Amino acid sequence: MNMKRLRQLVLFSLAVLLLPGWLQAADFITGQSFSGDNEITVTFAGPANTEVAGDITKYTIYEEADPDIRLALASAKVADDAKSVALTFADPLNTTQTHVVSIAGLTGEAITTFTVAKPYFGYLLSIMISALLIQNFVFTKYLGLCVFFGTSKKKSTAKGMGVVFTLVMVISAAMSWFFFQFILVPYNLGFLQIVVFIGLVSLTVQAVDTILRKVNPVLFNSFGVYLVLVIANCIVIAVPLILANNNYNFLETMMLALGAGGGFLLALYLMSSVAERLELAKIPPSFKGLPMAFIVAGQFAMAFLGFSGLQLF
Amino acid sequence: MTNDKSISELLSRGILSENPIFKLALSMCPAVGISTTVMNGVMLGIAVFFVQVFSSVTISLFKNVIHPRIRIPSYTLTIATWVTVIDLVLAAYMPGAYAKMGIFVKLIVAFAIITMRLEMFACKEKVSDSFWDAVGMGLGFMVGMVVIGAFRELFGSGMILGYDVLGYKPLLFFILPSAGFFVVGLMMAFFNWIEVVYKQKKGAKA
Numbered sequence: 001m002n003m004k005r006l007r008q009l010v011l012f013s014l015a016v017l018l019l020p021g022w023l024q025a026a027d028f029i030t031g032q033s034f035s036g037d038n039e040i041t042v043t044f045a046g047p048a049n050t051e052v053a054g055d056i057t058k059y060t061i062y063e064e065a066d067p068d069i070r071l072a073l074a075s076a077k078v079a080d081d082a083k084s085v086a087l088t089f090a091d092p093l094n095t096t097q098t099h100v101v102s103i104a105g106l107t108g109e110a111i112t113t114f115t116v117a118k119p120y121f122g123y124l125l126s127i128m129i130s131a132l133l134i135q136n137f138v139f140t141k142y143l144g145l146c147v148f149f150g151t152s153k154k155k156s157t158a159k160g161m162g163v164v165f166t167l168v169m170v171i172s173a174a175m176s177w178f179f180f181q182f183i184l185v186p187y188n189l190g191f192l193q194i195v196v197f198i199g200l201v202s203l204t205v206q207a208v209d210t211i212l213r214k215v216n217p218v219l220f221n222s223f224g225v226y227l228v229l230v231i232a233n234c235i236v237i238a239v240p241l242i243l244a245n246n247n248y249n250f251l252e253t254m255m256l257a258l259g260a261g262g263g264f265l266l267a268l269y270l271m272s273s274v275a276e277r278l279e280l281a282k283i284p285p286s287f288k289g290l291p292m293a294f295i296v297a298g299q300f301a302m303a304f305l306g307f308s309g310l311q312l313f
Numbered sequence: 314m315t316n317d318k319s320i321s322e323l324l325s326r327g328i329l330s331e332n333p334i335f336k337l338a339l340s341m342c343p344a345v346g347i348s349t350t351v352m353n354g355v356m357l358g359i360a361v362f363f364v365q366v367f368s369s370v371t372i373s374l375f376k377n378v379i380h381p382r383i384r385i386p387s388y389t390l391t392i393a394t395w396v397t398v399i400d401l402v403l404a405a406y407m408p409g410a411y412a413k414m415g416i417f418v419k420l421i422v423a424f425a426i427i428t429m430r431l432e433m434f435a436c437k438e439k440v441s442d443s444f445w446d447a448v449g450m451g452l453g454f455m456v457g458m459v460v461i462g463a464f465r466e467l468f469g470s471g472m473i474l475g476y477d478v479l480g481y482k483p484l485l486f487f488i489l490p491s492a493g494f495f496v497v498g499l500m501m502a503f504f505n506w507i508e509v510v511y512k513q514k515k516g517a518k519a
Contacts, residue, residue, distance in 0.1 A: 236423075287502045302491045
């Protein structure tokens with residue numbers, strides 16, 4: 001019964017998230033999408049007037065946020081069946097922004113206007129992927145190193161630690177978002193954010209500690225020891241600070257927290273896998289322990305550089 | 314209480330025998346993250362220095378009022394207050410350097426070294442001793458940051474404090490962000506090595 005409820009909830013939230021995607025389709029225009037760094041593809045319901053569709057002077061395109069800055073078109077190629085047109089731009093587009101395209105005289109109306117945007121769901125997912133891999137909190141932002149080097153000796157410890165961190169991060173990020181949006185911003189108390197956020201993080205840790213102890217003692221026995229370490233860690237306090245800086249909305253905040261927590265879990269797990277192997281390796285005596293861990297982390301950081309520029313949607 | 318701890322002893326402990334970065338391996342995040350130049354190291358060092366000194370003195374002053382059960386939250390709030398002060402001062406008077414350090418100034422609030430000094434020293438000792446202990450720890454942190462910064466700046470871009478020293482760029486790799494891990498790891502290994510050699514010599518003499 002519970003599963004059914006859950007599935008309904010997930011389907012409903014998916015529908016809400018994807019709603020903006022299919023609401024914006026105009027009548028004659030059946031599809032529009034980014035098809036590269038500097039290209040937009042538009043598909044039509046029937047064959048279009050090739051003279052209009054292929055003429056770059058008929059188009060005006062701008063980012064929704066800056067209607068004054070018109071983007072320069074390099075070419076407009078109409079497909080052979082005249083049912084689609086590929087618009088190529090002189091400069092790469094910022095595909096995270098919504099773009100507004102208008103075509104003069106394509107249909108009966110004087111100007112046909114429609115917007116091109118990435119699906120919002122894709123945008124949310126890209127925030128998470130970015131926090132997880134491209135901007136991994138440990139390897140590219142250098143946060144949470146004390147705990148990272150302290151607890152990445154064994155795989156089981158690493159997993160427990162990562163799960164506890166993700167949990168605390170998501171809860172504290174949610175609370176921080178509400179506090180920031182509804183109390184700090186309206187009353188102009190932005191300068192208090194450090195005090196408020198660190199207080200909320202400590203509060204979350206204390207609450208998770210108490211609740212876990214009562215509700216699930218088994219889980220508490222295996223994870224409880226890590227909770228104390230969470231407070232003195234910059235990775236947990238960094239998430240609220242970043243979301244305050246970027247003015248994220250609630251869904252974006254959740255994605256950032258999930259990505260950051262998952263990234264920390266990933267980093268800890270990778271590191272502990274290597275650390276278990278390192279115990280068998282011959283290491284020069286002066287490199288034993290922390291120095292070697294740092295060198296390994298440096299190699300991971302270089303490997304994670306390879307994710308930069310990764311784009312899924 | 315007699316004055317059994319001399320000022321020089323308190324100072325040297327923070328800088329040498331209990332150096333926060335090289336010996337205790339605490340607060341490593343900025344040491345790796347923004348130590349690309351000497352200037353960055355000095356700036357963050359100054360910020361940490363002030364937070365450490367002010368927090369230590371505050372806690373030491375109020376140590377008899379704070380109930381032991383709420384001491385950790387009160388440390389956190391004290392540090393957060395002083396970090397906010399430093400954050401606002403830097404943002405107002407040194408916007409350029411502040412922009413370079415980014416989020417790390419605010420993250421001083423989560424530095425383990427500061428909380429540790431409050432818990433282990435300031436909540437038990439006299440105000441003057443706490444002050445000198447904090448000065449030593451702050452200086453030790455600054456020295457660590459400056460040494461790493463100097464190493465990376467010299468080998469990465471051939472400069473010290475922005476002045477061209479070598480005239481060429483030996484290894485561009487060190488200016489890359491991920492090199493921070495390597496530099497810190499190599500330096501720790503170097504200090505370990507010196508210690509080992511020193512002990513061996515001592516053993517040979519005896």
